[in-house]
Amino acid sequence: MIQVEDLTKDYGTVVAVRGVSFSVGKGEIVGFLGPNGAGKSTTLRVLAGFLGATSGHVRIAGHDIAKAPLAARRALGYMPESAPLYPEMRVSEYLMFRARLKEVPRTERLRAIGGAMDRAGVSHMAGTVIAHLSKGYRQRVALADALVSNPPLLILDEPTAGLDPNQIRDVRALVKDLGSDRTVLLSTHILSEVEATCERAIVIDRGRLVAEGTIEELRARQRSTGLELRVRDPHAAAEAALTAVFGVSVRSGVTEETAPDRRRLRLGLDAALDADTVTEAVVQALTAAGIGIHALVPEQASLEQVFSALTRHEPSAAPEQSAETA
Amino acid sequence: MNGFLAVYRRELLSLWVTPLAWVLLTVFLLLQGAIFYSIITHFASMSEASVDTGPLQAYFGQESIFLLMTLLLVCPALTMRVFAEERRSGTIETLLTAPVTPASVVLGKYSALLTTYALIWAPTLLYVVVLRKTGVVDWGVVGASYLGLLGIGAAYLSLGTLMSAMTKSQLVALLLTIFVEFGSFILGVGEYIFEPGVFRDICAHVSMMSQMEDFSKGILDLRRVVFDGSVTLLGLFVTTRVVDSWRWG
Numbered sequence: 001m002i003q004v005e006d007l008t009k010d011y012g013t014v015v016a017v018r019g020v021s022f023s024v025g026k027g028e029i030v031g032f033l034g035p036n037g038a039g040k041s042t043t044l045r046v047l048a049g050f051l052g053a054t055s056g057h058v059r060i061a062g063h064d065i066a067k068a069p070l071a072a073r074r075a076l077g078y079m080p081e082s083a084p085l086y087p088e089m090r091v092s093e094y095l096m097f098r099a100r101l102k103e104v105p106r107t108e109r110l111r112a113i114g115g116a117m118d119r120a121g122v123s124h125m126a127g128t129v130i131a132h133l134s135k136g137y138r139q140r141v142a143l144a145d146a147l148v149s150n151p152p153l154l155i156l157d158e159p160t161a162g163l164d165p166n167q168i169r170d171v172r173a174l175v176k177d178l179g180s181d182r183t184v185l186l187s188t189h190i191l192s193e194v195e196a197t198c199e200r201a202i203v204i205d206r207g208r209l210v211a212e213g214t215i216e217e218l219r220a221r222q223r224s225t226g227l228e229l230r231v232r233d234p235h236a237a238a239e240a241a242l243t244a245v246f247g248v249s250v251r252s253g254v255t256e257e258t259a260p261d262r263r264r265l266r267l268g269l270d271a272a273l274d275a276d277t278v279t280e281a282v283v284q285a286l287t288a289a290g291i292g293i294h295a296l297v298p299e300q301a302s303l304e305q306v307f308s309a310l311t312r313h314e315p316s317a318a319p320e321q322s323a324e325t326a
Numbered sequence: 327m328n329g330f331l332a333v334y335r336r337e338l339l340s341l342w343v344t345p346l347a348w349v350l351l352t353v354f355l356l357l358q359g360a361i362f363y364s365i366i367t368h369f370a371s372m373s374e375a376s377v378d379t380g381p382l383q384a385y386f387g388q389e390s391i392f393l394l395m396t397l398l399l400v401c402p403a404l405t406m407r408v409f410a411e412e413r414r415s416g417t418i419e420t421l422l423t424a425p426v427t428p429a430s431v432v433l434g435k436y437s438a439l440l441t442t443y444a445l446i447w448a449p450t451l452l453y454v455v456v457l458r459k460t461g462v463v464d465w466g467v468v469g470a471s472y473l474g475l476l477g478i479g480a481a482y483l484s485l486g487t488l489m490s491a492m493t494k495s496q497l498v499a500l501l502l503t504i505f506v507e508f509g510s511f512i513l514g515v516g517e518y519i520f521e522p523g524v525f526r527d528i529c530a531h532v533s534m535m536s537q538m539e540d541f542s543k544g545i546l547d548l549r550r551v552v553f554d555g556s557v558t559l560l561g562l563f564v565t566t567r568v569v570d571s572w573r574w575g
Contacts, residue, residue, distance in 0.1 A: 048423040052573040073425040080423075084416030086336070088344050100332035101424040145420065 405486025
């Protein structure tokens, strides 16, 4: 549905997006991820045809946006960041205007508006003046606007920004629902949003594409750098045994309060070594010392960790991680 | 042209559901009423009327400076928000990502402004009806006069639309429009100031007052029509280019 080749966009001397290439297939829900100011909105604005690319090619539903801008725009429903609307219009008036603008045939307009309002959950607000709507409802009206021409592709720029937790959950459910029969590209800087709604993510940082893949693939990019160990160890001998193993450092050791002979250890693994080999050495060392192993869990990288590792700006900073997994 | 009609209807709705058009209509009619009343009382007190002048000619022609002053007030106020507001609020993004061309957006908005301008003038037709009760009305004069006003309005609104597209601030758009339109008005006054020569001819050519004086006598000078039309088209063309240029900002 979307093919982006070597897209660059600069604002005078500031380069907002540089050499980004990616594609989004039919029926996918893709998260466009990046910290604030990474170039997410700029990229989406180029895709939606609001901004022209400085160089590179963008094809929307097979139409080059530079050569056939109207055909490309007909194929997509775009919701800009912060959902701008005309405050003086009623919801139904606004959607009627948008339906006319998007060339919905006259006989189908009322049905299209009704359907869009139903899906976005604003049917009961049809007669309300937009100025009187809350932020959450404005967001939904903007979403209904994106849906009104029933486009095969939706581009949503931060659809949950500024909403309360309940509204965020509603919008995510709606996006998932919409994704069942069309392609959705949504931008966000909230990782849990991508994990909750998207099958695939594209990560950009400072105008460059830094990673692309399914959520699992992204997670796998971050190698396991820690082990969590539960052992039977009445004499606290495990730590001494482990310090002898090359490439392992004991981060913490806690004796369980209910069972004084059990300890919970967290180990850091040297990132330069193969994690599997080191794990094997750890097990051998503990067995040789006569310590019973109850559990051995490799720490799994959360998407947060992947994200911060990908978008960290100082390469020297060591990935000091928390134990929480996603 | 689908986009044109949709933009036209929305713009017209926005103009008339917000107080702006109504406030302008009220102020405009109060001013016109005052001008017309003073002209009527002036003619009523005259002992003998000359053949080639009457209240209508005075209103649209010799005394058209008052009428043009109100236009210098009304037209910039009408056009100031047309693009500036959309850019400030961000709705321009939804508008320009719909399958519409910049030309149909500009034309749709401009046509709505011109329609509003015509609607604001419409009640002044009552003045003609009032005069008809007491004397003979030359409908040619009335038609030509309104055509002249439409031409001036078309040019002023086109310039105002352009100014509104140049800035995100309605106030700056208002001031720029007043500056440009008042400037062209003052240039027209030059006709009465300068010695005969090329410069005076230029001033006479662009003078809105002379245009109204000609049209109020029923003289349809094609040069005037061409001038108004060129200013209008140039303004709209440049506005379209400005709207197009936002993609490259």
